[in-house]
Amino acid sequence: MTHTDWPLWEVFVRSRRGLSHTHAGSLHAPDAELALRNARDLYTRRGEGVSLWVVPSSAITASSPDEKDPFFEPAADKPYRHPTFYEIPEGVQHL
Amino acid sequence: MTTTSAAGTAAATAAALALGDDALVLSHRLGEWAGHAPVLEEEVALANIALDLLGQARVLLSMAGDEDELAFLREERAFRNLQLVEQPNGDFAHTIARQLFFSAHQYLLYGELASGDSPFAPLAAKAVKETAYHRDHAEQWTLRLGDGTDESHARMQRAVDALWRYTGEMFQPVEGVEADPSHREAAWLEWTGEVLRRATLTVPDGPRTGAWAAGAGRQGLHTEPFGRMLAEMQHLHRSHPGAAW
């Protein structure tokens, strides 16, 4: 990083109350306070948000695409976790 | 101006013009930054502030008459804005100092107007939120430039010193605005002084009015750069009398 190269921040926007924050994009800012303000100006200028998070990009730990299979495939073969796995006699309600 | 404007009385019309011109002229100056800002994020921030101010100007000027006639067909001596807002952008420090001084004043003024029962209350209630953000933006940058590098500190101090003499005008009584400016002035001095000190800057001890009597801008006496600004702003509109755009 050169002395004028501001760090990168990831921006998360809550579009309305009741929804969670969703990743919107990134921006550069020298510090968290300006990152928040830049995020407000850049990602909510059409009223897209009611709350913002900014996170230094360098603070994000990501799963590796190389380990995609061991990470995520085992979850795909457990159909008994889903309600449609179970057969219920016709006429039984509220279940 | 006539007394039949949307503002109601002649005094209210005069006040709409004064406050509307402040917003219009400062918006125009900020618009001059487009394509020149020190960093792209700041292009967006400055334009947001300019758009807020232009929105305020349109409401206020429409209270006083036809917004376009007032903006484009008045001569320099008929404009009622503060001299502070017409000052050229200078470097980014000058723009920030101008924003700091003006938005702190506007925040206090709109705050008072919002809670009163003048014709400006609805506009002020909306604008005070916009202005709170403008003030915060200026504060954040004042802190960073004042307490940044030696160069930025020197530039910010120069800007504060240069614009200080235009700040007294903000607290002259304005016809049609009933609120008493003297306690607003005390609050302004306290808040601004505190920001400057936190930014490691020196609060100037020079006079807060120029050689002209304080309140000159409100009487239509402006500074030299203002005429050139108006020439640019009004040229196209005036070249096509009566045309619709």
Next chain:
Amino acid sequence: MATAAARDTAGSRAYGVTAGADDTAGHEHAFDAAVAADERIEPRDWMPDAYRATLVRQIAQHAHSEIIGMQPEANWITRAPSLRRKAILMAKVQDEAGHGLYLYSAAETLGTSREELLDKLHSGRQKYSSIFNYPTLTWADVGAIGWLVDGAAITNQVPLCRCSYGPYARAMVRICKEESFHQRQGYELLLALSKGTPQQHAMAQDAVDRWWWPSLMMFGPPDDESQHSAQSMAWKIKRHSNDELRQRFVDICVPQAASLGLTLPDPDLKWNEERGHHDFGAIDWAEFRAVLKGNGPCNEERLTRRRRAHEEGAWVREAAAAHAARHSNGETGATRA
């Protein structure tokens, strides 16, 4: 384009190049399969170096175009003839800065910093769209840019919302949504002029006469001369050929010009029943190449102004970085909402 630093930290970060490239054949297979299945490629997926380089080049050029493209329109902000038009124009130029930022942010997911991209723009090693090397001589040019230049850009950009690279596609979705007002305001502006005084009408016609051909050039060289097209289509970065999009644009514009009461400056422009499209005259590709090479009316001015803004802003960026370095310990930032 990945830097050594990006490679080192790739194991834990959201962006950058994946470390283990030992199984290139397997990776390539997975990549091809994902593209074939119309799935999106995401930042840390393995991708061919040439795919990455093509994307960086294209996204950067696109971002640079947004930023340089602010200049011809900003040229009229201080002279806009009504307060309504002034607000619209300011908001539009602001959007362009915002779009530049979305795009730089997409490019950064490929391991290239914005600093590096700006440096390449400023030193002329990366290009921006040649259209912005034409001057805005009258107010009507603001309308012509909105209608024709933004219209051409939208025609180009809508298919990019389905581009195979996720971050680019997502940026384009946001941009296309926001751009819909850009074209409309230009059309409305021209319509007001066309229906206005004779002088205003003449101003509108003159602007359309000057912007029509350069707008057609925005789709790039004809398909048989386009260097990158075939590979980009195969990678689903591009979805339609240059000529296909150009034709679509011409077909859209002809009736729009008629309802504007303005003519398009092409004597050969006519409906071809057999093709179901409009035929149009030959494009002056010599002009296109000249402007591309730096010999357009404003190349020098645009780049100089951009460089100057960057250089004059250096002390501001340094100040904020110095302030952040000094105050980072006591920083509280925002609390979780």
